[in-house]
Structures are given as structure tokens and as C-alpha cells.
Amino acid sequence: MVESSIVRYYLRKLVIAALVIVVVVWVVTPFIISMLYAFSSKDDYYSPNIIIPIHYTIQHVKMLLDLGATQAIINSVIVAVITILLSFALGLPAGYAFAKFAFKGKDSLKLLIIGLRMFPILVIAVPLVTLYIRLGLNDTLLGVALAHTSMALPFVIIISSSIFAGVPKELEEAAMIFGLDRKGAFFRITMPLALPGLAAAAIFTFIMSWNEVFIASVLTLTHRTLPAFILTSAMAAPDFIKFAAGFIMILPAMIFVFIARKYLITMWGITLK
Amino acid sequence: MPNHVSFVEKYLPYILIAPALAYMLFFIGYPLAEGLHLAFTVNGVFSLQNVEYLISSPFSKFWDALTDTFLLVLVIIPIQVAIALGLAMLFNMKFPARHVALYLVILPLTISDVAAGLIWYSMLSANGFFNKILLNIGLIHQPIYFFGYQYRPMEFLAIVITEVWRATAIVFVILFAGLQMISRDHIEAAEVFGATPWQRLRYIVFPMLKPSLQAALLIRTLFAFQIFGVVWVLAGRDIPILAGEAYYEQVELHHTGVAAIYALIIAAISISIGYVYIKLFKAQYLEEGR
Amino acid sequence: MVDVHLKGIVKRFGKTIAVNGINLDIRDGEFIVLLGPSGCGKTTTLRVIAGLEKPDEGRVLFGDRDVTYLPPRERNVSMVFQSYAIWPHMKVYDNIAFPLKIKKFPKEEIDKRVKWAAELLQISELLDRYPHQLSGGQRQRVAVARAIVVEPDVLLMDEPLSNLDALLRVKMRSELKKLQRRIKVTTIYVTHDQVEAMTMGDRIAVMNKGKIQQVGRPDEIYLRPANVFVAGFVGTPQMNFFDATVEIKDDEIILDASDFKVRLPKDYLPVLQEYNGKTVIVGIRPEHIYPEGHAPTTAKKLSWVEGTVDFVEALGSDTILHLNTGSMILVVKISGSHRYEIGSKVKVALDLSNIHVFDKESQVSLLYKRQRGVQ
Numbered sequence: 001m002v003e004s005s006i007v008r009y010y011l012r013k014l015v016i017a018a019l020v021i022v023v024v025v026w027v028v029t030p031f032i033i034s035m036l037y038a039f040s041s042k043d044d045y046y047s048p049n050i051i052i053p054i055h056y057t058i059q060h061v062k063m064l065l066d067l068g069a070t071q072a073i074i075n076s077v078i079v080a081v082i083t084i085l086l087s088f089a090l091g092l093p094a095g096y097a098f099a100k101f102a103f104k105g106k107d108s109l110k111l112l113i114i115g116l117r118m119f120p121i122l123v124i125a126v127p128l129v130t131l132y133i134r135l136g137l138n139d140t141l142l143g144v145a146l147a148h149t150s151m152a153l154p155f156v157i158i159i160s161s162s163i164f165a166g167v168p169k170e171l172e173e174a175a176m177i178f179g180l181d182r183k184g185a186f187f188r189i190t191m192p193l194a195l196p197g198l199a200a201a202a203i204f205t206f207i208m209s210w211n212e213v214f215i216a217s218v219l220t221l222t223h224r225t226l227p228a229f230i231l232t233s234a235m236a237a238p239d240f241i242k243f244a245a246g247f248i249m250i251l252p253a254m255i256f257v258f259i260a261r262k263y264l265i266t267m268w269g270i271t272l273k
Numbered sequence: 274m275p276n277h278v279s280f281v282e283k284y285l286p287y288i289l290i291a292p293a294l295a296y297m298l299f300f301i302g303y304p305l306a307e308g309l310h311l312a313f314t315v316n317g318v319f320s321l322q323n324v325e326y327l328i329s330s331p332f333s334k335f336w337d338a339l340t341d342t343f344l345l346v347l348v349i350i351p352i353q354v355a356i357a358l359g360l361a362m363l364f365n366m367k368f369p370a371r372h373v374a375l376y377l378v379i380l381p382l383t384i385s386d387v388a389a390g391l392i393w394y395s396m397l398s399a400n401g402f403f404n405k406i407l408l409n410i411g412l413i414h415q416p417i418y419f420f421g422y423q424y425r426p427m428e429f430l431a432i433v434i435t436e437v438w439r440a441t442a443i444v445f446v447i448l449f450a451g452l453q454m455i456s457r458d459h460i461e462a463a464e465v466f467g468a469t470p471w472q473r474l475r476y477i478v479f480p481m482l483k484p485s486l487q488a489a490l491l492i493r494t495l496f497a498f499q500i501f502g503v504v505w506v507l508a509g510r511d512i513p514i515l516a517g518e519a520y521y522e523q524v525e526l527h528h529t530g531v532a533a534i535y536a537l538i539i540a541a542i543s544i545s546i547g548y549v550y551i552k553l554f555k556a557q558y559l560e561e562g563r
Numbered sequence: 564m565v566d567v568h569l570k571g572i573v574k575r576f577g578k579t580i581a582v583n584g585i586n587l588d589i590r591d592g593e594f595i596v597l598l599g600p601s602g603c604g605k606t607t608t609l610r611v612i613a614g615l616e617k618p619d620e621g622r623v624l625f626g627d628r629d630v631t632y633l634p635p636r637e638r639n640v641s642m643v644f645q646s647y648a649i650w651p652h653m654k655v656y657d658n659i660a661f662p663l664k665i666k667k668f669p670k671e672e673i674d675k676r677v678k679w680a681a682e683l684l685q686i687s688e689l690l691d692r693y694p695h696q697l698s699g700g701q702r703q704r705v706a707v708a709r710a711i712v713v714e715p716d717v718l719l720m721d722e723p724l725s726n727l728d729a730l731l732r733v734k735m736r737s738e739l740k741k742l743q744r745r746i747k748v749t750t751i752y753v754t755h756d757q758v759e760a761m762t763m764g765d766r767i768a769v770m771n772k773g774k775i776q777q778v779g780r781p782d783e784i785y786l787r788p789a790n791v792f793v794a795g796f797v798g799t800p801q802m803n804f805f806d807a808t809v810e811i812k813d814d815e816i817i818l819d820a821s822d823f824k825v826r827l828p829k830d831y832l833p834v835l836q837e838y839n840g841k842t843v844i845v846g847i848r849p850e851h852i853y854p855e856g857h858a859p860t861t862a863k864k865l866s867w868v869e870g871t872v873d874f875v876e877a878l879g880s881d882t883i884l885h886l887n888t889g890s891m892i893l894v895v896k897i898s899g900s901h902r903y904e905i906g907s908k909v910k911v912a913l914d915l916s917n918i919h920v921f922d923k924e925s926q927v928s929l930l931y932k933r934q935r936g937v938q
């Protein structure tokens with residue numbers, strides 16, 4: 001009786017552990033393999049008996065960079081930074097308004113923004129081309145960033161409103177009693193408290209822009225962002241160049257996630273609700 | 274003067290929101306109008322030429338794209354939701370190193386579809402990890418080919434695997450967040466009163482998780498209809514899909530009007546799904562505000 | 564119906580030790596109260612008994628059945644959660660009926676029992692509501708009803724009446740107690756309300772910092788506290804404590820408390836012999852100090868002290884005096900309503916047959932040492 005309940009107890013623990021391990025292995029293995037293969041020598045890759053490469057080289061990554069990936073990375077960063085600046089400049093005031101004011105039509109407006117977030121952003125790419133040609137924005141990084149901003153904006157509004165709402169109203173009111181006006185209270189009290197959360201939101205925006213491929217491929221021809229460059233150029237290249245491409249693409253995302261890991265789950269929780 | 278201040282104070286929230294809203298409405302409204310224009314006019318006059326091309330040209334893969342997109346959605350979504358639900362339950366238990374495991378499991382969240390496609394290409398290619406392992410333990414003697422037009426079912430499978438790997442994490446995060454909001458006591462109470470694990474899931478967890486489940490389902494469906502990068506990397510046009518065809522018609526063939534129709538179709542599907550979602554969200558929202 | 568034995572239970576959460584070596588034997592059909600301050604490990608102890616937590620050390624026995632590793636649903640227990648844990652998606656009726664449905668009772672029986680429990684807890688008219696339409700106190704009663712509809716082997720209740728108004732609480736106490744007497748279910752009842760503990764418990768286990776300080780009948784706990792903690796935790800106003808040096812001269816015991824001296828009867832000689840010249844903690848309850856003219860005729864051995872009235876609490880039924888004796892305050896409780904001028908001098912008598920003496924180091928009672936851990 002006692003023994004059997006102990007056995008069952010530990011069996012249960014064992015099953016849980018086994019399941020967790022299976023899941024983690026399933027998720028993590030492809031990451032590891034793709035990174036290893038990105039640096040494995042040609043011979044190791046084509047040798048049927050070498051599963052985990054033995055000889056490593058940075059040749060493929062270097063080749064890819066020389067082929068134009070360097071410029072594409074720079075382009076991607078420029079687009080992402082413009083996107084962050086634009087979407088924060090437009091989105092933070094709106095987020096603040098949703099968090100700190102009560103006004104007529106607030107719920108409907110919020111719903112509208114959530115609704116707009118549902119809009120498939122890749123749809124806008126094709127018609128934008130004609131507009132951009134007219135405006136001289138076609139094949140420019142600014143053009144891509146403008147489109148990315150419309151994708152990031154609802155997210156920035158929703159996330160920043162929840163961040164601002166997390167700063168207790170009393171703190172700002174106390175500051176106003178002690179002589180700051182609303183603007184002063186915002187910049188001296190609310191902003192510093194909201195900063196870490198907003199930084200995480202900026203990282204999130206960066207990743208969104210960094211990862212976006214459809215709009216970028218449609219709107220650019222010579223000024224490719226990294227995903228667009230890889231989609232059009234690297235696909236024709238040999239396998240190990242593709243692996244190198246995969247590696248270059250995931251690296252910044254992984255680093256950023258590591259930096260912002262504390263916030264990510266809650267952030268995704270908020271945005272995906 | 275005091276009047277002026279109160280005027281600004283009164284309209285301040287609207288002033289703060291207006292630029293963002295105007296921006297979004299322009300970037301969605303204009304392309305929609307322009308898209309309609311592109312789709313249904315040729316040289317400035319109304320024409321169904323693009324629609325005819327889409328539906329009946331031998332070069333158009335519209336019908337295949339439509340069926341394949343729906344097929345992918347129908348196969349991928351249930352798998353993702355089932356796995357994510359199981360995972361959420363698993364991670365709601367206590368075990369050592371739970372946070373590390375959690376962090377690892379949500380890693381794919383940050384991976385773009387193109388990168389995910391490349392990663393799984395390295396896993397499944399003829400000289401890839403998967404084939405090498407199976408060959409070396411002697412389970413197979415010939416590599417299993419996942420890629421190439423003659424292996425289309427395998428390409429389909431590879432896409433499903435990659436999408437499940439990449440996007441299950443999103444569903445998982447939504448469900449897990451929902452599960453965490455259910456107080457642990459609620460599940461434990463059922464346990465104390467004698468409910469089996471299945472009964473706990475059936476009578477307590479499932480009903481309480483319903484809002485999150487619906488949200489996850491809808492949001493995933495919405496994005497699944499826009500699937501592009503993974504398919505394009507792994508299968509190209511072997512398995513045509515709506516977004517892929519839009520891209521192809523636009524970038525390769527410069528059939529802007531046809532691409533616009535694809536875009537409008539995706540928009541229509543998404544708006545229908547989004548409409549359901551908003552109705553649902555609104556109901557839930559009002560309930561919470563009670 | 565079963566007797567419950569806790570053997571050396573230890574439960575840690577990371578670095579905090581929630582339960583630190585609990586031994587407790589609970590008789591079949593007994594109503595035992597776990598009493599202690601917030602955070603002392605009461606809930607954790609209950610959860611270990613329920614099977615919701617596995618203890619890091621020790622064993623839980625139901626009768627001679629070791630249930631330490633058994634999941635909750637195989638223990639046939641029932642529980643009122645401190646947080647109520649009422650399922651928000653079920654109506655009150657379905658909440659109460661749930662344990663019966665799980666145990667596959669026939670429909671009519673379920674209906675009968677749910678109505679009976681609702682009647683008992685005065686929530687009959689709420690059966691058709693959802694939890695969010697209830698007040699906190701109503702939810703709590705639903706939680707109690709849900710726990711008593713089944714006949715478990717062990718009934719666990721975690722502060723089940725904490726959220727009720729005073730009147731309802733008194734009524735519910737007696738209802739629960741009557742019910743428990745009738746169905747004779749072994750009951751472990753957690754509270755930090757000492758009145759509740761005194762009136763309901765067959766025995767009380769006083770806990771502090773994850774340890775059981777004393778187990779005994781309510782009167783034992785009150786009259787013969789085993790240590791400073793129990794003496795101070797039980798009884799309002801709190802027992803007076805002061806340090807005093809023991810002086811033994813020719814069979815005469817004198818406690819020197821700097822402000823005054825207390826001459827103890829010879830009966831105390833055996834326990835205080837070895838403390839000659841040392842400091843001890845002396846305790847006396849406010850109701851065992853009598854102002855002049857208020858000493859009951861039964862109180863024989865008295866020791867007189869004089870002080871100035873610092874503060875008076877007039878409670879109507881009682882009057883509480885705060886007396887300044889120079890360097891300390893003595894709290895005195897007199898039954899009935901009396902007038903005292905602030906600043907006036909009052910002479911009070913300490914009832915020496917109700918005095919407590921504790922070791923300064925270990926804080927253990929010198930008089931009721933053997934009481935400690937009495938089962």
C-alpha cells in the first residue's frame with residue numbers, strides 16, 4: 001500500500017520530467033543544429049556519417065556577408081530604428097491617453113485599435129507600391145519603415161497603455177500637488193517608472209520589424225532588408241549558405257530576447273489577449 | 274484663458290490619440306481603396322481582366338493556392354492548439370528548473386517565418402540532421418526527401434512540422450497566461466473533492482480557460498491565413514498559397530492587379546475572422562467591466 | 564472517520580520553512596483547532612494533510628494507512644479553502660453539488676444534500692446565482708457548504724468563518740460544532756481567532772513559526788500555558804509579563820521586579836529552587852489582578868502593588884486599567900463598569916495562585932513544563 005503510493009508518486013514525477021525533456025529537446029535541437037551546420041565545413045555536411053560536425057569554419061557566414069548580407073543587415077537595422085522612433089512618437093501619446101484619461105468613446109476607440117491590429121498587414125504592401133512610386137518612396141528604407149510602423153503602432157499603443165496604467169495614478173497626482181504640471185509629472189514621474197517596460201516594448205518592435213519579410217520584399221528592389229535579401233538571394237545558394245543565413249537571422253532576435261526575457265512573457269500575454 | 278486651458282484638457286486625450294489613429298487609418302484605408310482600384314481597372318477603366326486571369330489562366334495557381342492555404346490552416350491549427358494546451362497544463366505543474374524550460378520553450382516566438390524555414394531546412398534536407406540520424410541508426414537506408422516538386426506531400430509535411438515548431442509557442446503563451454490567471458486553488462479544490470485529472474480538465478480547467486482558448490484559436494487562424502515565409506523557403510511555389518501567389522504575381526510577374534486581388538481576398542478572410550474575434554472580445558470585455 | 568497522525572512534518576518553500584517538524588495525533592471524531600498568528604504554517608499543515616503538498620520530511624497517517632504519497636483524491640478528505648476556491652463558472656448549486664457528482668451520488672440525493680447544506684448555511688436563496696454575484700461572506704458559506712455535503716473521513720477547514728459578521732459567525736460556530744458532533748467527522752479547523760478556538764475546539768494546537776507550541780483542551784491552554792508565546796497569544800487583553808529576580812531566603816521566595824516585590828507561597832519552592840539569584844519572566848493575566856475591593860473571596864494568596872492610572876478603557880462589560888508602577892505598565896481587567904480618574908493612585912492585588920513563571924532563556928513555563936507537547 002505504502003510502497004505502491006510511493007512508486008506511483010515518483011512515476012508521476014518521472015513522466016512529467018520526461019515530457020518536459022521531450023518538449024525542450026524538440027524546441028531546442030533545431031536551433032542548435034542549424035547553428036552548428038552554419039559553421040560546419042562542406043565535407044562534414046556532405047559526409048553521411050558525421051551527424052554532429054567536427055570541422056568548423058566561418059567561411060559560409062563570411063561569404064554570405066560579402067554577398068550583400070552586410071548591407072542588408074545595416075538596412076534592416078535602419079528600418080527597425082526608424083520604425084521604433086515613428087511608432088513610439090505616434091503610439092506613446094495614444095497609449096498614455098488610454099491609460100490615464102477617462103473620455104467619451106474610449107472603449108470603442110480601443111476596440112477599433114485592437115481591430116486594426118487584426119488587419120493583415122501584408123495586404124497593404126501591394127497597393128502601397130503604386131503610391132510609393134508616385135511619392136518617390138519606392139525601394140527606399142523609409143518606405144519600408146513607414147509600412148512597418150503601421151504594423152507596430154497598434155501594438156505600441158496597447159502595450160504602452162498597459163505599462164502607463166501600471167504606474168499608480170497617485171504618484172502623478174502627488175507630483176502635481178507638489179507643483180509639477182501634467183507635463184512635468186509625466187516626464188519626471190511616469191516616464192522614468194515606465195522606462196524599463198517601454199525598453200522591452202522597443203525590443204519587441206525591433207524584432208517585429210527585423211523579422212518582417214513580405215512587405216520588405218515587395219517594397220524594395222535594391223535596398224533589401226535582411227529577410228528580403230535572404231528570401232530572394234540566398235534561396236538559390238547552396239545549402240550551407242542557407243544555414244549561415246538562418247544563423248544570421250536568428251542571432252539578434254535571440255540576443256534581444258535574452259536581454260528582455262523578464263518582460264517577454266507578460267508582454268506577449270498582453271499583446272495576444 | 275482658463276477657458277482655453279479647460280478646452281485643451283477636455284480634448285487632450287483625443288489630441289493624443291488622433292495622430293496614431295489617422296496614421297493607421299491612412300495606411301489601411303488608402304491601400305484598401307488603391308487595392309480595389311488596381312484589381313478592377315485596367316488602364317483606368319473598369320475591367321474584370323484580372324479576375325479572369327486569376328480564375329482561369331493556366332499560369333494562375335489561384336484555386337490550388339486557396340485549397341492549399343485552407344488545408345494548411347486546417348491541419349496546423351488543431352495540432353498547435355492541442356499541443357499548446359497540453360504544454361500549458363504541463364507547465365502549470367511544479368517541477369525543477371521550470372523557468373528555464375519555459376524560457377527555452379518560448380524561444381521560437383522570436384523567430385521569423387523565414388528563419389524558421391531555414392532552420393528546418395537544415396534539419397530535413399537530404400544531408401540534414403534528421404536523415405543522418407535515421408541513416409546512422411539504420412532505420413532507413415535511403416535519405417527521406419522532403420524537398421522538390423516530386424515530393425510535394427513531404428513538403429507539405431515539412432511545412433506543418435515547421436509551423437508547429439514555430440507558432441505553437443504563441444498559442445502556448447496565451448493559454449499559459451490564461452491558466453495562470455485561474456487560481457491554483459480552483460484546480461486543487463477539485464482535486465481535494467476527488468476529481469480525476471481528466472475530470473479536472475473537463476469540468477474546471479476547460480470552462481475557465483475558454484476565453485483564452487477562443488482568443489488563441491482566432492488569433493492563430495488569422496495569422497495562419499497569411500502564412501508566407503515558411504512555405505516560400507521550404508517549398509517555393511510547389512505548394513502555392515495565397516500570400517505566396519500575391520508575392521509571385523507582384524514581384525516576378527508585375528501583375529499588380531492580380532496581386533491586389535490576392536491581397537483583398539486575404540483581407541476579406543481576415544476581416545471575417547477578426548469580426549468574429551471582436552464580437553467575442555467585446556462580449557468578454559463587457560463581462561469583465563461588470 | 565479516521566484518526567490522523569502527523570509525524571515530524573517539515574515543509575520548506577525555498578529558504579522559508581513553513582512547517583518545522585510537527586507531531587500531532589488527532590483522535591477519531593475529534594474537533595481540533597490549529598491556532599496561531601498569520602504566517603505560522605497553519606494553511607501549509609492543512610495542505611499537507613489534504614495531500615496538496617508533499618512534506619519534505621515526515622509522514623501523514625490516516626489510521627494506520629500511510630497517505631504521505633497519496634494524491635488528494637484518494638484520501639477522502641474535504642476542505643474549506645482560505646481563499647474559498649469557489650469555481651466562478653458554476654452556479655452556487657453546482658459548486659456545492661460538485662463533490663457529490665464526482666462521487667456519483669444519485670440525482671435526488673445530490674439535490675437533497677445540496678438543499679440541506681444551503682439551508683444550514685443560510686444560502687438557500689442564492690443557489691441559482693454565480694459566485695461573482697455574491698458577497699465575500701456568502702462565498703465563504705458556499706465554500707463551507709461544499710465541504711460538508713459529502714461525508715469525508717477528514718474535514719479540513721481553513722478559517723471558514725473569517726469573513727462573516729459577528730452575529731452570523733457566532734451562529735455558524737454553533738451550527739458547525741453541532742454538525743460535527745452529529746456526524747462525528749474528524750475535523751481540523753484553522754483559525755487565528757482565539758474565541759473561535761476556545762469555543763469550538765475539543766483540543767487546541769497552538770502554532771508559531773512552523774512549530775506546535777502546545778496542544779491541549781481550551782481550559783488547559785488558557786490556565787496552564789506551556790510557554791511565553793502561548794501565554795501571550797491566548798487571552799485578551801494580553802497577559803502581563805515582567806522580568807524578576809528570584810531570591811530564596813529561608814524558605815521564603817521573593818520575586819524582585821524592581822518596581823515591586825512579590826512574595827510567593829512555599830508551593831513554588833520545588834520549581835524555583837534552582838533559579839535562586841537568576842532572572843525569570845513572570846506572567847499574570849489582567850483578570851487575575853484585582854483592585855482594592857474587587858478581589859474575589861476565593862482568592863487567598865494575594866500580593867499588593869500600587870500604581871498610577873495611566874489610561875482607562877471602558878468597554879461596558881469590563882473596565883481595563885493601565886497602571887503605571889514606575890518603570891512598567893500593568894494591565895488590569897475588572898468586570899463591570901467602573902470609574903477611575905487618570906493620575907489617581909490605585910492599589911491592586913496579584914492573585915498568586917494564577918501566576919506564571921517562565922525561564923528567561925527558553926521561555927518555557929517552569930510550572931507547567933510537563934504540559935508541553937501533551938497529546
Ligand SMILES: Nc1ncnc2c1ncn2[C@@H]1O[C@H](COP(=O)(O)OP(=O)(O)OP(=O)(O)O)[C@@H](O)[C@H]1O
Pocket residue numbers: 576577579580581582599600601602603604605606607608645755
Ligand atoms: N507556495 C508558497 N511558496 C512560498 N512560501 C510559502 C508558500 N506557501 C506558504 N509560504 C510561506 O510559508 C509560511 C507559512 O504559510 P501559511 O500559509 O501556512 O501560513 P498561515 O498560518 O496559513 O497564515 P495565515 O493565517 O495568514 O493564513 C509563510 O511564511 C508563507 O510565506
Ligand SMILES: [Mg+2]
Pocket residue numbers: 605606607645721
Ligand atoms: Mg492560512
